[in-house]
Amino acid sequence: MPNLKNILLLVIIGGLGLYFALTTPPPATVPAAAPAPVPAVQALPAAAMVAEPQTAMVPPAAEPVAPNYVPRKLKVFEGHWQGLDGRLMTRELSRKLGFPVGLQGVLLGEVTLNGANSGFLAGDVIIRVEDMPITTVEEFQEASRMVQNRTEAKLTVIRKDETRNGSYRTMSMMLRAEGGLGFVQVEGAPMIQAGDPRPHSYRGPCTDCHPVGKGFELTPDPDLINLPPPAITRDTADKAISPHENRGPCEACHLIR
Ligand code: HEC
Numbered sequence: 001m002p003n004l005k006n007i008l009l010l011v012i013i014g015g016l017g018l019y020f021a022l023t024t025p026p027p028a029t030v031p032a033a034a035p036a037p038v039p040a041v042q043a044l045p046a047a048a049m050v051a052e053p054q055t056a057m058v059p060p061a062a063e064p065v066a067p068n069y070v071p072r073k074l075k076v077f078e079g080h081w082q083g084l085d086g087r088l089m090t091r092e093l094s095r096k097l098g099f100p101v102g103l104q105g106v107l108l109g110e111v112t113l114n115g116a117n118s119g120f121l122a123g124d125v126i127i128r129v130e131d132m133p134i135t136t137v138e139e140f141q142e143a144s145r146m147v148q149n150r151t152e153a154k155l156t157v158i159r160k161d162e163t164r165n166g167s168y169r170t171m172s173m174m175l176r177a178e179g180g181l182g183f184v185q186v187e188g189a190p191m192i193q194a195g196d197p198r199p200h201s202y203r204g205p206c207t208d209c210h211p212v213g214k215g216f217e218l219t220p221d222p223d224l225i226n227l228p229p230p231a232i233t234r235d236t237a238d239k240a241i242s243p244h245e246n247r248g249p250c251e252a253c254h255l256i257r
């Protein structure tokens with residue numbers, strides 16, 4: 001005979017059945033409603049595919065780049081005159097090169113042409129042009145303008161005595177140029193990029209001396225560009241005919257034909 005428990009179970013099962021019957025949509029309505037939503041659902045991924053490459057085509061470097069910054073007033077460091085390549089003698093340089101601290105003038109880093117023929121040497125420090133004292137590259141240029149139409153001028157230099165440590169000579173020499181001396185051409189510090197590390201000791205705000213940006217200097221330095229080794233013949237290789245010093249087996253670098 002049916003007890004209370006069984007009746008309750010029946011009621012619950014019945015109720016659940018009724019619940020599902022009410023909540024589950026009649027199967028017939030699904031296909032009927034389907035045609036409309038389906039194209040919409042398919043269109044979604046298609047739209048996403050189109051949108052993505054478009055965003056990818058926008059270059060990530062959209063961040064604006066600061067234009068070249070060239071300060072109005074830049075310190076000058078180098079002066080070139082008749083083969084004399086001079087640069088400002090600073091405390092830093094005199095300390096590094098072992099010149100008396102406080103020595104002012106223009107240090108010759110390289111000497112060629114008329115400068116070399118006139119007897120100047122790299123390492124000389126120009127302290128006077130005629131009787132005009134030279135403590136900066138600007139003064140060097142100024143003094144050179146006073147003699148630019150002459151064919152010779154007296155320059156006074158401090159020269160290290162290499163045989164005796166800490167000993168210097170003051171010498172006067174004539175700089176000669178047959179076609180006229182002309183005047184000193186000046187140069188500033190090279191352009192640097194905004195993130196460049198400082199390879200020298202602290203000298204003050206970067207923009208006292210450097211333009212900042214890109215494009216005023218050829219990189220790499222053309223002197224450092226090497227051409228690829230040309231192909232050489234088997235005969236040249238066998239006879240080891242080479243315009244350069246021995247660099248090793250020819251086939252390490254040359255295509256041999
Ligand atoms: C008082 C002038 C002066 C200041 C200030 C100065 N520099 Fe220089 N810098 C020079 C000179 C001159 C050179 C050329 C090499 C040398 O003499 O050491 C140079 C060379 C460089 C170079 C090598 C560039 C090359 O192409 O060879 C870099 C990089 C550089 N400096 C970065 C800096 C940075 C960064 C600052 C600021 C924190 C700075 N400098 C401040 C004068 C200066």
Ligand code: HEC
Pocket residue numbers: 226227228229230232236237239240241242243244247248249250251252253254
């Ligand atoms: C480590 C690399 C290297 C090796 C090894 C080498 N060469 Fe060269 N060679 C060069 C380069 C680079 C040049 C281009 C000019 C230069 O840089 O001197 C060159 C230039 C030459 C040239 C001038 C060709 C031209 O048309 O201007 C000849 C010839 C030559 N090499 C012969 C030789 C011979 C022969 C050997 C072997 C005995 C040899 N080289 C080994 C790198 C090399």
